Amino acid sequence: MFKKILIANRGEIACRVIKTAQRMGIATVAVYSDADRNALHVKMADEAVHIGPPQANQSYIVIDKIMDAIRQTGAEAVHPGYGFLSENPKFAEALEAAGVAFIGPPKGAIESMGDKITSKKIAQEAGVSTVPGHMGLIEDADEAIRISGQIGYPVMLKASAGGGGKGMRIAWDESEVREGFQASKNEAASSFGDDRMFIEKFVTQPRHIEIQVLCDQHGNGVYLGERECSIQRRNQKVIEEAPSPFLDEATRRAMGEQSLALAHAVGYASAGTVEFIVDGDRNFYFLEMNTRLQVEHPVTELITGVDLVEQMIRVAHGEKLALTQDDIKLNGWAMESRLYAEDPYRGFLPSIGRLTRYRPPTETPDYLPGVTPAAPVVRNDTGVYEGGEISMYYDPMIAKLCTWGPDRAAAIAGMRDALDGFEVEGIGHNLPFLSAVMDHPRFVSGDITTAFVAEEYEGGFVGVDLPQDHLRRIAAACAAMHRVAEIRRTRVSGRMDNHERKVGTDWVVTLGDARFEVQIEADRDGADVTIDGATLRVESDWTPGNQLARVSVGGESVVMKVGKISGGFRIRTRGADLKVHVRTPRQAELAALMPEKLPPDTSKLLLCPMPGLIVRIDVAEGDEVQEGQTLAVVEAMKMENILRAEKKGVVSKVNAAAGDSLAVDDVILEFE
Structure with missing residues (x-):
């Protein structure tokens, strides 16, 4: 070795x-x-x-x-x-x-599969089902428009050397082809040093499902089941799971066998992944082969008990696979959530800065890749630590949080709890979005496609509206926590000897538009909280100052990230970000009379939506712009972002120029 x-x-x-x-x-x-x-x-x-x-x-x-x-x-x-x-x-x-x-694999396999056009031809020759498209390189936007018309809209513009969602655009008409073609070429050149493009039919109602293969240098190979990777934003995966909730055994076997046929056709040796697009009738089409370890490989390790990194090392050392296809058994269910330094409230735009707080949930101590799990598992693959910097130069992924359970429902439940217990401060991050997906009825049912994010969050992610019963549990928990904090304050102040008698029993809890009248009867082990006529037992070891609270409310676990605000708490749980106020009835009566502070008017400003570099400004002072017109292009983490006019107007001032580095909310343009 x-x-x-x-x-x-x-x-x-x-x-x-x-x-x-x-x-x-x-x-x-x-x-x-x-x-x-x-x-x-x-x-x-x-x-x-x-x-x-x-x-x-x-x-x-x-x-x-x-x-x-x-x-x-x-x-x-x-x-x-x-x-x-x-x-x-x-x-x-x-x-x-x-x-x-x-x-990794031999040079020839990398060359053959690394070029999407060549790989598609080889796949067809190996008997693998492929998506209709143009196999040759595209010279310019005019040719791209002509070819797209022949294939039929919608089409997918792809960089031949692309990956990770870079150099990729969906176009629904000629104008989107023309604009997207050049943007994709620029991204491809920046990310891969190769701006060659090709076009293929975009399959509607698609699922992104991939097969993990593992081959040695002696002609042996196995496939290790599939991964469902349909939850994506900007064509990049966010949540993956294994196995897929959609495939049946016959389809899984057919996809696995075709994947191995392709691997053998190029003399593949190492771990690799064959990606497919699958329609609603379980017809599957080859997309590409990734001749490397995939980001989402942990979910495969969790359901198979195979350490893919170890196998890659052994294959590279010349060892024969110790596994046969009969040895590969799919055990339970695994979820992976990619924690990104990005702001889901701003269209998932990148965020950079220092991690002032980074406390992942506790990993399962005795779990190791290569061991088949027998009990629920939490695994967090990360490359950062508290106090470290998230740089603008690299991919914004912070960690890959994985959970395993005996079935899909258990894996999702484990992920919900783990996400709620993941503490990240100092940067924008997508934890609220990940939590929202785990609770979304469509995701829970398994009825997902690659259009899930676009369809379910059409206007962008704006947070989560929790159901009334969950708000009630949060209100009960916060009332009990507030009582603990009040008792501590009376002790610190030394106002009286019997501190508990100084703290009232009647409170009004407000969470956004929700309002609950609460009565608390406490004992040494917890409190009985009466809310909406029902009494809930609340127990927790939370103490003031702790930023994570695990509370049992009516026998159900509530995990919350806790921040202190005047008169209550800032609570983040299950994708929601709530200001919770706990007041006496008289305080609540007076608070209802207070005017609400309005946000500043930014309707006449174009603000930079993320930290980034100005690639170009497309307008000048005095220009009249139309709704939808391109105003500027900002690059962050190698992704170009086009900023457009939201309405008709006249540019009164230009505050930035190409090459400028801007922070979030820096003013780029002002309008009359």
Whole structure:
């Protein structure tokens, strides 16, 4: 076995690979840019080598710098993770020339499958079902429009070298093809150094389902079931699960066998993923093959008990697979939620900054990849820590939170609890959205497509309206917590000896528009809270100052993130963000008479929706603009975002120029 491997990546995937290597007794080498000098993967590895400036094209994807790090440390093999150099055949070739093992597939397989046009042709020859589309490269927008008309709208514009949702657009008409084609080319050039484009039919009512394959260098291969990846925003996955709630055994077998046929056709050896689009009748069509480890691989590990990173290392060392297809059994259900540094209230735009608080839920202590779970599991793959920085230079993913249960309902229930207990402060993040999805009736039923986010949050994510019974439980919990805080205040003030008698029993709890009259009778173990005529037993060990409260209300668990505000709490739970006020009846009567503060008027301003770089300004002072017209383009984390006019108007002032770096809500344009 290898004695030392280098991980040519960063963040959570580098940490993930290091964990398995350490368990196997293999020394690890990390590489890092200036921005990652204090990163978690650097701290975890046995050695670390600096490779350059923060920009990936000057550090993580510079082959010569990685090769120099290998020479410095004597690493015998390299695991590329995903992204960066993971699917770069020139990198695999450089490693081979240096006599260093690549913990990934052969160069030829990367070349064949890395180009979406070539891979589609090979898939067709291997008997794999494919989506109708144009197989050749597209030269310009005019040709793209002509081809799109022949295929029939809607169409998907794709970067040939693309991945992670970059360089990808759906177009429903000619104007969207023209605009989206150039934007996709720009993103592809920025992210991959390759702006070649192709077009294929966009399948309506689609599900994104992928098959995990694992092959060795001796012609053996297995498929390890499927992953459902239909919950996406901006064409990038947010929530994955395994298995799919939609597939039957016959479809699973057919997809698995076709995936293996494709892998064998290109001489594949390592872990890889074949992605399919599946329609409502379970017809499936090949999308692409990812010749690397997938972001969402943990859910497959959880339901199969196979450590995919370990298997990749063993295959790269020349070992035969110890598994046959009969050994692969799907056990239980697993969920993965991707925690991103992004603001769901602003269209999921990226957020950067310092993690002033980062407290993941407690992971299951005895769970290890490669072990089949027997009890509920919580797993959190992460590459950050409290006090660390989220940089603008890399992907905004902070962590991958996974849960396993004996069935889908149990996995979802575990995820709800884990999300509620995940504390993140200092940056915008998508925890509220993830929680909202876990409670959404359509998701719970399994009736999902890749259009789920667009259809269910058409106007954008604006938070969650919790049902009345849940609000009632929160009100009861907050009333009991407020009583505990009041008792503490009387003790601190020393106002009287029998402190409990100083605290009243009648309260009014308001949560937004909801209002509850509450009576509390407390004892040493908790409190009986009467609310809406029903008495709920409330028990908790919460103490004032704790930012996480786990409360039993009427026998049901309520997990809340707690912040102090005047006269109550800021409560975040199940995707909702609530200001909860607990007042005496007289205080509540007076509070109802207070005027409501109105937000400032920004209707005549174009504000920067995220931290980013101005790519261009398309208007000048004095220009009259029409609704929907492009005003500016902002780039953040390699994604171009087009800012459009919301209504007709005249530009009175331009406050930014191409090349400027702006913060959230910086004013770009002013209107008359």
